[in-house]
Amino acid sequence: MEAGRETVLMQATLKVYRHDPDAGGKPTFQPYPLELPEDATVLDGLVKIREELDGTLAFRASCNRGFCGECTLRINRGGRLACMTRVASARTKEGEVTVEPIRNVRVLKDLVYDVDQLLWQKIKAVEPWLQPTVSQPEREHVLSDEQLRPVRNAMKCYYCGLCDEGCSVIPFDNTFLGPAALTKAYRFVSDPRDGARAHRLRAIGEPRGMWDCVHCFEADEHCPRGIGPTHRIMDLRDAAVGMGIKSGTRNPQVARHYDSFAASVKASGWLDEGRLALETWGVRRIFDLLPVAWRALRRGKLPTPYRHPKRPGAERISRIFEKVERRSP
Ligand code: SF4
Numbered sequence: 001m002e003a004g005r006e007t008v009l010m011q012a013t014l015k016v017y018r019h020d021p022d023a024g025g026k027p028t029f030q031p032y033p034l035e036l037p038e039d040a041t042v043l044d045g046l047v048k049i050r051e052e053l054d055g056t057l058a059f060r061a062s063c064n065r066g067f068c069g070e071c072t073l074r075i076n077r078g079g080r081l082a083c084m085t086r087v088a089s090a091r092t093k094e095g096e097v098t099v100e101p102i103r104n105v106r107v108l109k110d111l112v113y114d115v116d117q118l119l120w121q122k123i124k125a126v127e128p129w130l131q132p133t134v135s136q137p138e139r140e141h142v143l144s145d146e147q148l149r150p151v152r153n154a155m156k157c158y159y160c161g162l163c164d165e166g167c168s169v170i171p172f173d174n175t176f177l178g179p180a181a182l183t184k185a186y187r188f189v190s191d192p193r194d195g196a197r198a199h200r201l202r203a204i205g206e207p208r209g210m211w212d213c214v215h216c217f218e219a220d221e222h223c224p225r226g227i228g229p230t231h232r233i234m235d236l237r238d239a240a241v242g243m244g245i246k247s248g249t250r251n252p253q254v255a256r257h258y259d260s261f262a263a264s265v266k267a268s269g270w271l272d273e274g275r276l277a278l279e280t281w282g283v284r285r286i287f288d289l290l291p292v293a294w295r296a297l298r299r300g301k302l303p304t305p306y307r308h309p310k311r312p313g314a315e316r317i318s319r320i321f322e323k324v325e326r327r328s329p
């Protein structure tokens with residue numbers, strides 16, 4: 001409390017996820033009615049519960065300043081840092097705030113979850129160490145500010161996991177590397193001292209890597225460090241395509257998708273989705289897509305008979321492609 005200023009108190013109920021998998025039983029949301037200062041954060045509320053109401057409540061936090069990324073939780077169904085979320089702005093009309101672990105993680109106890117499974121295993125998979133071109137450099141490798149800018153940006157990551165929590169792919173496939181690990185990969189791909197660029201891009205180009213991102217930009221929305229993980233994934237893709245690495249060895253359809261997309265826009269001025277599906281998946285796999293085509297047909301999203309006329313101005317678009325192709329190595 002500031003000197004001479006009286007603390008204004010407010011009422012709020014924190015509905016906190018409680019579960020101890022070792023003890024068995026089902027998860028519950030335990031309501032804790034609290035009286036808190038009006039500027040209290042959700043983390044302040046959790047500390048008060050543990051100190052005054054229930055010493056068995058488990059949660060993780062460290063700096064209490066938004067610096068460490070330890071207190072990532074789902075608050076009112078959205079990923080947030082508990083120490084940076086004010087109860088007053090989060091509570092509903094009924095004065096409630098729901099607090100639970102983030103999605104798609106193994107809960108160890110209450111609000112503490114398995115960060116190894118969420119982050120570290122995926123980060124280890126992208127070989128998060130510098131692999132220099134020569135093992136014994138003769139002198140210091142000095143980089144300019146310009147060269148270091150992308151590296152520094154990626155190094156701001158403090159592994160809070162909020163981007164993975166917001167990711168649209170992970171809820172469907174938890175083996176997807178995810179934006180946090182791909183941001184780590186970007187940190188090394190963008191480092192001019194690293195000699196494993198092509199190897200890295202090939203590795204993260206395999207299934208469940210960078211091509212599985214659906215660029216929903218949720219990761220950018222969630223990142224408290226302003227790193228722009230989705231943009232970094234797109235940078236990785238650009239770097240891969242720039243080096244002629246359009247897909248991994250186990251997902252050649254990515255390169256076919258890429259080429260077909262460009263070819264149809266170049267030819268007609270817009271995307272030919274029928275051609276895209278056929279050229280990406282081939283005649284044999286296309287039959288697997290028939291249920292999708294049927295649903296699209298019923299919703300009026302598939303023109304019958306199927307046709308794909310040239311758009312006005314298609315020639316201009318085609319010339320842009322030719323110009324870019326002439327510039328490409
Ligand atoms: S990229 Fe941003 S949101 Fe993702 S783990 Fe790093 S700091 Fe957190």
Ligand code: FES
Nearest residue numbers: 062064066069083
């Ligand atoms: S406790 Fe460090 S960011 Fe919240």
